[in-house]
Amino acid sequence: METDSYPKRLVLIGGGFGNIQLIKRLKNYSSFQITLIDKHNYHTFQPLLYQVASGGLGSDAVAYPYRKIFRNYKNFNFRLAEVQEIDTEKNMLLTNIGPVEYDELVIGTGSETNFYGMENMAKWAMELKSIPQALDLRSNILQEFEEAINTVNMGERKAYLNFVVVGAGPTGVETAGALAEFKKHVLPFDYPELDHNLMQVHLVEAGSRLMPAMSEIASAKTKEFLEELGVKVWLNTAVKDFDGKAITFGDGTALETRTVLWSAGVKGSLISGIKEDAILRKSRYLVDETNKVKGYDNIYAIGDVAAMVTDKTPNGHPGVAQVAIQQGDRLGKNMIARMLGRKQNPFQYNDLGSMATIGRNRAVVDLPFIKFQGRIAWLAWMFIHLMTLVSFRNRVIVFVNWMWNYFTYERSIRLIIRPFTTKTKD
Ligand SMILES: Cc1cc2nc3c(=O)[nH]c(=O)nc-3n(C[C@H](O)[C@H](O)[C@H](O)COP(=O)(O)OP(=O)(O)OC[C@H]3O[C@@H](n4cnc5c(N)ncnc54)[C@H](O)[C@@H]3O)c2cc1C
Structure with missing residues (x-):
């Protein structure tokens, strides 16, 4: 039940972009005693994960510890824990470190990979949603090169060097582009004993165009840029199965490969305890225009x-x-307005546009008032991503790495660090 007494115990699950902004908005308001719970002790800048996976950036460039971000906040606590259930009757979270009570709760758990029930795909394909997964993908790619050198069987060697990316949204497109640049600028020099022409990057998309959320011109340019880099683009191609050795398509044909990156679907990371009628298509919590979850007074x-x-x-x-x-920001403003007895405003999304990079000097940008592609788009992409990183340290590291990569054509962080025997589930 909502209490209008202050201070409130405000518990936030997940330190993603939304809750980070909400905490910033509520900085030092003693009426809100904030506890952030996350299963990692750092915020992840997901848009640059593909650069970690392709050796262009180290993991510390795209992550930053919560305790450091909010060290000067007087109303902030952090707990490293995984929330397993929400007991909405008792206003309590069940976590792996014990129960946590709240007056108000904000769920900002982000999304996870959706394999649409394809069990084999879930078992064998790689994912790219977190830093452990990005590091695992990087290690996997490099290990395939080493395996390819160790086999004299040409069929097997080709299979090790076939990299398949499924799903042509920003993650798929950017990863495919990065792999193609790896083939061009790294493989011939680091692996002279391998014929680098054997490495093939395939981007498979069930729909009729790449980057379906962007404009037609951005889709067409993305395809052109990828093909210039040597990526094989498969449109209108459904994927049926992957058994760890070969990927099978809807028409029954198959391609031998050891590495499939599945970036073809996501669903919200739900936590049990919320009523079913407050969940849209088993995937996301239904919220009103103040982000309040349907049927609850104190859960957002x-x-x-x-x-x-x-x-x-x-x-x-x-x-x-x-x-x-923007939702974190609006919710923070509304919480302050409510505390002060003022009017709350509904959320209104201000679409600033979208962009993706395909490789050096190749990017596509759709802004509400202009669309452009190529080198200027690439510079704009870099600038926006640098500015959005959470800390000054991250910005410096990323900038220095990008300069180094630009002038040397390198992707220097080619380390296989893989304490796992199978792919990482996070
Ligand atoms: C590879 C990749 C590339 C992307 N590129 C772009 C891009 O170019 N542009 C763009 O605008 N968007 C991009 N996105 C999407 C963007 O990153 C997300 O929309 C955004 O991160 C969502 O923010 P959020 O606050 O909802 O949650 P997230 O940022 O996803 O954070 C969720 C947090 O919740 C934590 N968590 C989850 N479950 C639990 C639990 N049970 N207990 C405790 N903690 C939990 C997680 O550890 C995580 O820290 C990309 C995403 C990915 C994966």
Whole structure:
């Protein structure tokens, strides 16, 4: 039940873009005693994970510890824990470190990979949602090169050097582009005993165009850029199965490969305890225009895990960082307004546009008032991503790495660090 007495115990699950912005908005308001719970002790800048996976950046460039971000906040606590259940009757979370009580709760758990029930794919394909997964993918790619050298069987060697990316949204496109640049600028020099022409990067998309959320011109340019880099683009191609050795397509044909990156679907990271009628298609929490979860007075959801269904957004907002940031910001302003007895305002998404990079000097940008591609788009992409990183340290590291990579054509962080025998589940 909502209490209008202050201070409130405000518990936030997940330190993604949404909750980070909410905490910033509530900085030092003693009326809100904030506890952030996350299963990692750092915030992850997901848009640059593909650069970690392809050896262009180290993991510390895209992550930053929560305790450091909020060290000067007087109303902030952090708990490293995984939330397993929400007991909405008792206003309590069940976590792996014990129960945590709340007066108000904000769920900002983001999203996870959706394999649409394809069990083999879930077992064998790689994912790219977290730093452990990005490091695992990097190690996997490098290990395949080493395996390819060790086999004299040409069929097997080709299979090790076939890299398949499924799903042509930003993650798929950017990873495919990065792999193609790896083939061009690293493979011939680091692995002279391998014929680098044997390495093939395949980007497979069930729909009729790449980057379906962007404009037609951005899709067409993305395809052109990828093909210039040597990526084999498969449109209108459904994937049926992957058994760890070969990927099978809807028409029954198969391609031998050891590495498939599945970036073809996501669903909200739900936590049990919320009533079913407050969940849209088993995937996201239904929220009203103040991000309050349907049927609850003191539970909010923001970002990827929230679906604000309106006439304008029948499927909710897109799962992008700007939505999460703006929802966190609006929720923070509304919480302060409510505390002061002022009017709360509904959330309104200000779409700033979208962009993706395909490789050096190749990017596509769709802004509300202009669309452009190529080198200028690439510079704009770099600038925006640098500015959005959470700390000054991250910005410096990323900038220095990018300069180094630009002038040397290198992807220097080619380390196989893999304490796991199988792919990482996070
Ligand atoms: C590879 C990749 C590339 C992307 N590129 C772009 C891009 O170019 N532009 C763009 O706008 N968007 C991009 N996105 C999407 C963007 O990152 C998300 O929309 C955004 O991160 C959503 O923010 P959020 O606050 O909802 O949650 P997230 O940032 O996903 O954070 C969720 C947090 O919740 C924590 N968590 C989850 N479950 C639990 C639990 N049970 N207990 C405790 N903690 C939990 C996680 O550890 C995580 O820290 C990309 C995403 C990925 C994966």
